[in-house]
Amino acid sequence: MPAAEGPLVVGVDSSTQSTKALVVDVATGAVVASGQAPHTVTSGAGRESDPEEWYGALRSALAQCGDAARRAAAVSVGGQQHGLVTLDARGRPVRPALLWNDVRSAPQARRLVAELGGPEEWAERFGSVPGASFTVAKWAWLAEHEPDAVRATAAVRLPHDYLTGRLAGGPGTTDRGDASGTGWWASRTESYDEEVLGRVGLDPALLPRVVAPGETAGAVPGNDPELPLPEGVLVAAGTGDNAAAALGLGLLPGTPVLSLGTSGTVYAVSRHRPADPSGVVAGFADARGDWLPLACTLNCTLAVDRIAALLGLDREAVEPGGTATLLPYLDGERTPDLPNASGVLTGLRHDTTGGQVLQAAYDGAVHALLGALDHVLDADADPTEPLLLIGGGARGSAWQQTVRRLSGRAVRVPRARELVALGAAAQAAGLLTGEDPAAVARRWGTTEGPVLEAVERDEAALERISGVREGAGRLLEGA
Numbered sequence: 001m002p003a004a005e006g007p008l009v010v011g012v013d014s015s016t017q018s019t020k021a022l023v024v025d026v027a028t029g030a031v032v033a034s035g036q037a038p039h040t041v042t043s044g045a046g047r048e049s050d051p052e053e054w055y056g057a058l059r060s061a062l063a064q065c066g067d068a069a070r071r072a073a074a075v076s077v078g079g080q081q082h083g084l085v086t087l088d089a090r091g092r093p094v095r096p097a098l099l100w101n102d103v104r105s106a107p108q109a110r111r112l113v114a115e116l117g118g119p120e121e122w123a124e125r126f127g128s129v130p131g132a133s134f135t136v137a138k139w140a141w142l143a144e145h146e147p148d149a150v151r152a153t154a155a156v157r158l159p160h161d162y163l164t165g166r167l168a169g170g171p172g173t174t175d176r177g178d179a180s181g182t183g184w185w186a187s188r189t190e191s192y193d194e195e196v197l198g199r200v201g202l203d204p205a206l207l208p209r210v211v212a213p214g215e216t217a218g219a220v221p222g223n224d225p226e227l228p229l230p231e232g233v234l235v236a237a238g239t240g241d242n243a244a245a246a247l248g249l250g251l252l253p254g255t256p257v258l259s260l261g262t263s264g265t266v267y268a269v270s271r272h273r274p275a276d277p278s279g280v281v282a283g284f285a286d287a288r289g290d291w292l293p294l295a296c297t298l299n300c301t302l303a304v305d306r307i308a309a310l311l312g313l314d315r316e317a318v319e320p321g322g323t324a325t326l327l328p329y330l331d332g333e334r335t336p337d338l339p340n341a342s343g344v345l346t347g348l349r350h351d352t353t354g355g356q357v358l359q360a361a362y363d364g365a366v367h368a369l370l371g372a373l374d375h376v377l378d379a380d381a382d383p384t385e386p387l388l389l390i391g392g393g394a395r396g397s398a399w400q401q402t403v404r405r406l407s408g409r410a411v412r413v414p415r416a417r418e419l420v421a422l423g424a425a426a427q428a429a430g431l432l433t434g435e436d437p438a439a440v441a442r443r444w445g446t447t448e449g450p451v452l453e454a455v456e457r458d459e460a461a462l463e464r465i466s467g468v469r470e471g472a473g474r475l476l477e478g479a
């Protein structure tokens, strides 16, 4: 790894499957050390993860960075959005966190939307119509199913809040980007909404202070001998992982991003506060003071990898042609809003090959994301602007070619791999230098990488998938 010129900062990505840490040179953006450690996520009815394990993974990822982490001057955490972390009076988790992809809270979300004025009112006031992923629905689920856990809760946090709190100590903070995915932070007023909190019986005193963009969350007190960071390291506000990636790309309004990770997301930065009553677009805030309209699917890389495993194929062993259509809703789905759906495979013939079925899985996953692309972009966005492709899946040729064929747009694949961790690093760098974190990332050249030229959009495949989705009707609603 290259020698450092400037001060060093640490950027952390605590996502669904793992924690990744990068030590980055503020002067050049060079990654001088990195580490990664996995998380355990439950399978079955729900999706839960132990916050203590995330902190262990953070310590382990930092330890892999060796001496570089011990020389860092600032740190920041980007975390998976929406997860409900409940802490007791001593700051310990009351129970495992309920994650963004846990669909058990779908009935609570529907009830809340109906009780508080319907989708238009939610979109106008909160920027989003909450589904099962939103923290408010998870809290309502917990109150209904585990009232003892709710009674034992002295603090409510999001995943990045929890880790930021473990690093900085103190009473706890969050930021506008991650707060905007809770369903109790109103984008209209940029503050916690007492009416919705009252409705779900959550005392606002249990929530963290929302620090302003550029404000510090504190400094590492140096009381954890197993944390390989020096005492006094500044801790930046941190944010949700998608908002962190937007920082890491130095994103300007109108440039679309498609992220292929555990979740699939499509988003853009906007100067206008989003308010989509259809619920397709979540009207998140970004980490700088703008907005981040975003659509998210539950079934992306893990679902396609699972189909490849079922077929006994390598994930790249796709074949063109055929009539197979696959809706890969293995975990239920969020976009479209079908929390109880399961996967659907149709259009099989005697000559259908396994490779064609695998290609159909990629097509189904990408179709859901591209369907939301026009909704996240402002009317003035330039349609010739290349789509930025990021996340673990962006490294795969089958993913790249599927996005290219179904979008009809040019696709840029940044060489920089960990955009969430880089965005957190840029936020930490901004805290040190006073620069805008997105400008830091642009200075680092994080979007540099090959551009795949646009090809003609495969309208026939898109229409076939839309037709199957419409025709599947009640099949997709059942448990």
Ligand SMILES: Nc1ncnc2c1ncn2[C@@H]1O[C@H](COP(=O)(O)OP(=O)(O)O)[C@@H](O)[C@H]1O
Residues within 6 Å of the ligand: 015, 016, 017, 018, 260, 261, 262, 263, 301, 302, 305, 315, 391, 392, 393, 394, 395, 396, 397, 399
């Ligand atoms: N070379 C690759 N080709 C295609 N997919 C990949 C490749 N490497 C990793 N992936 C996929 O990326 C996923 C992880 O993406 P990542 O963005 O790191 O996850 P997370 O959303 O949890 O941060 C894995 O589940 C895997 O399917």
Ligand SMILES: O=C(CO)[C@@H](O)[C@H](O)COP(=O)(O)O
Residues within 6 Å of the ligand: 015, 016, 017, 079, 080, 081, 082, 100, 133, 181, 240, 241, 242, 261, 262, 263, 264, 265, 282, 296
């Ligand atoms: O719920 C959302 C966005 O609203 C997800 O994007 C989560 O933030 C999880 O992200 P990854 O683990 O896939 O990065």
